[in-house]
Amino acid sequence: MSEFGQGRSDRPRRNESNRGGESPRRNDAGRTRNRGGSGNGARQFSASAPSARNRRADQARLTAFEVLRAVDEHDAYANLVLPARIREHHLDRRDAGFATELTYGALRGQGLYDAILARCVDRPLDQLDPAVLDALRLGAHQLLAMRVPSHAALDETVSLARMVIGAGASGLINAVLRKVSLKDIETWSSELVEGIDDENAAAALVHSHPEWIVRALRQALVAHGRDASELTDLLAADNLAPVVNLVALPGVGFLDEALDQGAEYGTLVADSAYYQGGDIARLASVREGSTRVQDAGSQLVARALAGIALPDGGEDSYWLDLCAGPGGKAALLAALATIHGARLTANEPAEHRAELVSKALVAIDPDTWMISVRDGREYGDEEFSGGYDRVMVDAPCSGLGALRRRPESRWRKTPKDVAELTVLQGQLLDAALSAVRVGGVVAYVTCSPHPAETVAVVDDLLARNKNARLLDTGAALEAAALPGLTGATRTVGTGSTIQLWPHIHRTDAMFMALFTRTA
Numbered sequence: 231m232s233e234f235g236q237g238r239s240d241r242p243r244r245n246e247s248n249r250g251g252e253s254p255r256r257n258d259a260g261r262t263r264n265r266g267g268s269g270n271g272a273r274q275f276s277a278s279a280p281s282a283r284n285r286r287a288d289q290a291r292l293t294a295f296e297v298l299r300a301v302d303e304h305d306a307y308a309n310l311v312l313p314a315r316i317r318e319h320h321l322d323r324r325d326a327g328f329a330t331e332l333t334y335g336a337l338r339g340q341g342l343y344d345a346i347l348a349r350c351v352d353r354p355l356d357q358l359d360p361a362v363l364d365a366l367r368l369g370a371h372q373l374l375a376m377r378v379p380s381h382a383a384l385d386e387t388v389s390l391a392r393m394v395i396g397a398g399a400s401g402l403i404n405a406v407l408r409k410v411s412l413k414d415i416e417t418w419s420s421e422l423v424e425g426i427d428d429e430n431a432a433a434a435l436v437h438s439h440p441e442w443i444v445r446a447l448r449q450a451l452v453a454h455g456r457d458a459s460e461l462t463d464l465l466a467a468d469n470l471a472p473v474v475n476l477v478a479l480p481g482v483g484f485l486d487e488a489l490d491q492g493a494e495y496g497t498l499v500a501d502s503a504y505y506q507g508g509d510i511a512r513l514a515s516v517r518e519g520s521t522r523v524q525d526a527g528s529q530l531v532a533r534a535l536a537g538i539a540l541p542d543g544g545e546d547s548y549w550l551d552l553c554a555g556p557g558g559k560a561a562l563l564a565a566l567a568t569i570h571g572a573r574l575t576a577n578e579p580a581e582h583r584a585e586l587v588s589k590a591l592v593a594i595d596p597d598t599w600m601i602s603v604r605d606g607r608e609y610g611d612e613e614f615s616g617g618y619d620r621v622m623v624d625a626p627c628s629g630l631g632a633l634r635r636r637p638e639s640r641w642r643k644t645p646k647d648v649a650e651l652t653v654l655q656g657q658l659l660d661a662a663l664s665a666v667r668v669g670g671v672v673a674y675v676t677c678s679p680h681p682a683e684t685v686a687v688v689d690d691l692l693a694r695n696k697n698a699r700l701l702d703t704g705a706a707l708e709a710a711a712l713p714g715l716t717g718a719t720r721t722v723g724t725g726s727t728i729q730l731w732p733h734i735h736r737t738d739a740m741f742m743a744l745f746t747r748t749a
């Protein structure tokens with residue numbers, strides 16, 4: 231399999247299904263080659279005419295197709311649309327897994343698949359009906375990166391296209407996918423990069439990322455003290471499905487049910503587990519909100535803020551989450567605040583997201599938290615000055631550290647988004663430094679490693695605000711983590727910042743810098 235599948239995740243899968251019934255063939259490197267049944271490299275397809283084949287489109291493939299269309303036509307988020315479509319089509323666990331792998335893989339791999347398709351179609355891809363292009367991407371992903379026999383990938387995609395697009399389209403799709411199927415993904419990749427001298431451009435093509443993101447990630451590795459040679463691993467990690475991480479809210483939830491259902495204890499952070507058992511809503515503890523889905527990196531940064539000793543050891547009663555929606559970190563912070571005897575204000579300016587925060591906090595004693603709905607920059611006003619002991623600024627950011635989680639997002643973002651966000655990030659950080667009391671702590675967090683959103687924001691703050699002092703964030707993170715966490719800390723003066731990485735820590739690429747206010 232290529233890196234675009236769900237199958238090669240950061241944890242081994244228990245029951246890898248081989249939809250289509252054949253055993254996958256592996257090359258020396260353990261990669262699956264999708265060569266049909268002949269063994270001589272030639273591909274085999276159904277002998278029957280397309281019209282004689284199954285007219286009922288496979289429900290899992292139909293589900294994936296509908297999600298790709300929603301992403302294209304309505305700017306939908308695949309991770310929100312897919313579960314709804316899976317329910318509508320009543321897919322069982324196996325089919326749901328197949329639909330998920332197909333949808334996410336086709337979206338992540340879109341850059342590479344489009345480059346391959348462009349060599350197999352006799353006109354520019356933007357002149358194709360967008361629905362045809364989506365069907366081709368689904369076919370390409372099955373042929374090149376999934377453990378689906380070639381004839382099944384081809385026949386089923388053509389049959390789907392005939393049903394949802396029309397007979398004319400299915401003929402074209404049949405012809406194009408036959409050409410795609412003549413080479414494996416490694417051969418296609420090496421042919422595509424022939425003659426491309428620019429390393430970033432070649433990596434962008436092979437690992438299916440926009441080139442500007444590849445450049446930004448390369449710079450990010452160096453800016454956070456790592457080696458640029460890790461870029462390939464980082465890009466590959468972006469193309470793998472993350473394992474579901476769970477957190478049992480401290481003092482509220484327990485992992486027992488998840489562990490009974492086959493989850494395994496998390497290795498990075500306490501009260502966490504890795505769950506590969508499919509539909510998470512099957513767990514009552516998740517439905518009632520005492521156990522939640524949350525990336526281990528997010529858990530770690532929340533725990534590091536909650537756990538660090540306040541520099542002056544003074545009062546520790548009022549905590550503020552300045553950018554709380556949809557409430558993942560707020561839920562963990564509120565649970566930890568309750569244990570500390572503190573209260574959390576969870577602020578979110580978007581009404582509908584503030585409602586999500588309320589729902590996220592439902593399992594926690596309502597006397598220990600409150601919701602605020604305002605622009606976080608208002609916390610810089612005099613009336614809030616010095617009112618909080620700990621403040622979380624989980625800033626709106628480009629999300630370049632969570633690309634594996636949001637498969638379509640890499641194709642939607644632009645460098646301009648980053649430039650606009652950095653202004654807001656600095657303003658929110660200023661407001662937080664004003665809202666925290668002297669001797670309190672502010673956490674600046676992003677789910678992006680982009681230097682402009684991370685180290686540059688920190689440097690700018692330290693340059694313009696003489697009352698801000700960077701703390702030893704690395705030590706706080708290590709204290710919050712289970713033993714063994716390494717490779718995240720970068721020293722800056724007398725303090726440090728941390729950067730987690732998907733290819734090293736198997737988390738989202740979370741950045742954190744902890745500050746105190748000195749005057």
Ligand SMILES: C[S@@+](CC[C@H](N)C(=O)[O-])C[C@H]1O[C@@H](n2cnc3c(N)ncnc32)[C@H](O)[C@@H]1O
Nearest residue numbers: 553554555556557558559580605606624625626
């Ligand atoms: C990265 S998300 C926060 C994620 C959240 N902490 C969690 O763990 O679930 C950033 C949030 O900041 C909010 N936001 C955007 N502009 C803001 C502003 N001016 N003030 C405060 N929050 C803002 C966004 O609506 C979004 O919900």
